[in-house]
Amino acid sequence: MLTTGFKLWFGFFVAVVLAAVFAGYTSGATETGPISLGWKGGVGNHVSYTILVFAAGVLALFGLVALAFRDADAEAQAEVLGLDEAPEAQAAVGNSLWPIFGALGIGSTGVGLVVHPAIFVTGLCIVAAVAVEWTMTNWSEKVSGDPVANAEARENLMRPIEIPVLGTIGVGVLVLAVSRILLASSVTGAVWVATAVGIVIFGLAVLVSKRPDLPRAAVRGILFVGCVAVLVLGIVTAVSGEREFHHKGGGGHHDDAHAEADH
């Protein structure tokens, strides 16, 4: 049986086809051009004819989609799925990181287009990663009717990829940030910075290991504040630039050994 939706779109399709033929013949078409899509004869005004024919194609497609999916009728869906009643149109979803990270990725891409290519590329990487993660989350939610089993299925598949990749990125970013801080400091200052940072990290690690009952939120907070501090300092020092390096023996030699000016 033809559905109501199909009839509506098919009606529009016929009207636009007739409009295309009319437009063709009233704008200089010859022979059967407007009827045969220009196979025998001219179609008249190309612009109006092309727009109308494309519109007719789109409307026909809408009609076929409406027919194929039975106008998204709930009874038809239940019949296809072998159920008494069609499932909810929108299953309840919990909190998700992907929307906010997706928005941040898009935002970074936009800011990067204006400010710097590195930010643009970072944004693209975030968007690509979010696209993969979001897709896998959606896939896992349809594995079974049990949310716990679904979450496990996702973790089994994604954790072996996420942990090494995120670990590598995290280490890389921190190394880069710390190197910027050390390169911006004076020679003696860099030694002091490295010593102080090392002592702080070691001290905190000892504290955490001595107190296993420390709330997880507190550990996460310490790590978060530490990482943000290193990143911010890294960005600030990268912007301010490295200290000056003076090559031994003047600019003509490319000797590995070089002396550094202490500021």
Place this chain on the structure above:
Amino acid sequence: MTTTDNAAASDSAPTSLEQAVTTTDPVVLGRVWGFGGMTAVLLGAVAGLLVGLERLDLGSADVFGSADEVFQFWSAHRVAFVLLGVLPALMALATTVVPRQCSGPLVFPRAAAMACWTWLIGAGMTVVGFLVDGGLGTPGGGGQREATALTVMGLLLAIGGLLLASVCVMTTIVSGRPAGTGLRDLPYTAWTTLVGATVWTGMLGVLAANAVLAYVDLRGRPAVRFGAEDAIWEQLSWMFTHPAIYVLALPVLGIALDLVSSVTRTEQSNRDVVLVATAAFGFLSFGAFAQTFFDTPGTPIAEEAISVVAAFAIVPVTLAIVGGLADTLRRGAANLGSKPPAEAVCSLLAALLVLAATAVGAVRVIAPLELLDSSVTGAHFALVLGAVVLGVGAGFHHWGEELVGPKGRRPGLFLLGGLAVAGGTVLVGVADLVSGLLDQADFTGVDLATAGNPDSGVGGLNLVSMVGSVVLLAGLGLWMLTGSLHTAANRKGAA
């Protein structure tokens, strides 16, 4: 479950910040849309007030340093009201109230969350772009190119967020209804949101294309045409004038129809006529064709028959909708009691302001009067946007219990704020209308020639308009206070 499991579960429970940024709950997202939108309206009103102060003396720059700076604030006022203000505020109601009216959840909740955050980031970039000497171009080319690019990019992100949210809302209305509920059975807010979202989805895509064109030409070598500093605003300005801005008023008419029907406990008669009229209102609001920048030799698009007919045709259509509203009010007046609810008063005032705005819009296109570039355009903008702000505020108050919670509602304070918003809008609208009839230009700049060499008397009218801006700002401030007290009371109750 063991004690260890319990401890681990409580440890890994998300913090309130994590909860807020990862939520897909439409109510929380609605609060972000609503608070962000109303804050932008407040900022836009401040920008409008500063421009109003500058207009007190048309012959010199007193508040700002140059005409370019005035232009930046003048355009920021319009952008903040439309794309950063009332559209997101309408989206707050669309993502929370409309799904409930359709008896189902919001479809694509994660996409709706991403839309909300994308809009917020875009809005932030746009505001920063305006503040760092960017904006959407300047007539004298005095803005910073990079800051202008940032503003355009921010606008693109904001548009992207609004488009994605609109898709979620439209899909919810079209496919999220329970079996057996037709589109004709929908409450008016849901119906007008569907019509409005369909129209602004069609327009925002075109606006995004305009912005992309301007951005691409703006970057790199000197702009050829579209990205020239003095050309960017003209390409985007169609979104902030007749007929495109009417689409913002459509959901407000729907809110008014629902509110009046609810408070008078009276069914709307001639329901199909009102549905058709609101659909016609939406159809007449489509304005992507009215781009003056692309005028070819001959009659400008704003003076073409299609623009003029649309401007006049929308008046009887609005009259039909307001007439339906008045009929319901008349039949149910006995149920109103001695103190009609504040939200009903505000929504009725909003509907009347929309009607007044359509009348001003029709006067504006009468060719012999030559008002298209006069401050009648500003009056038209002020009346439509004032009506929308008033209607959205009424919606927030009416559905505040669902959005924020039951405690701490202050109808008296809300009504006072609403009356101030309405009064301020009328003062600005009437003063600018008369100034336009006395030849004052829409953008007055800092010299008399740019201001259109208006007749004497506009000085007093500009003072009235500035007072109207102050009253409007005071009303918005009162509303923000009401909203904050409402939220605080419920947060306290929850704690």
